[in-house]
Amino acid sequence: MKSFGDRLRAARIAAGMTQEQLGFALGVTKSSVSAWENDRETPGFRLLPSLRTALGCSLDELIVGPAAASATRDTVREAPELYIGNADEKTLLVRYRSLPPKRRQAVLELIKPAK
Known part of the structure; x- marks a missing residue:
């Protein structure tokens, strides 16, 4: 199963963005995005709506993976x-x-209901 960092990296690449571009869109540094993608850190809760908008993907799929989001x-x-x-x-x-x-x-x- 892919980690959050793996799903984030895949979504960023699918959106055609570099780490630097994603960081700029979110108001964070490239090193923050790198730390998230390498599972050293996770983005703060306040960044999730902006992350969804910047990547154009579902937060369910990004956070828990496509199978779990589909199950929901x-x-x-x-x-x-x-x-x-x-x-x-x-x-x-x-x-x-x-x-x-x-x-x-x-x-x-x-x-x-009436019978």
Whole structure:
């Protein structure tokens, strides 16, 4: 399995960038990019959105690898009920989880599909 540094190097090369160009795009030095690619260091959390933009790739694939990222997408396709699609769904889920068990059961009975 490839390391983060290997995936980063491959993504940088696929984007047609040198270490220096990537560093410039992120506001870091070429030696920082080199350290990441050689797994001596990792980029800070604040750099991840810029890294995604500069390389034009998915952070899932960059951080965990293509197989794991694909598994995440497959889970969403296979179990869409586990995927929160918008703010309203998130609000409902948060409110549901804050209910005591008996009220949760009542809500489930209320929204049960008709037979």
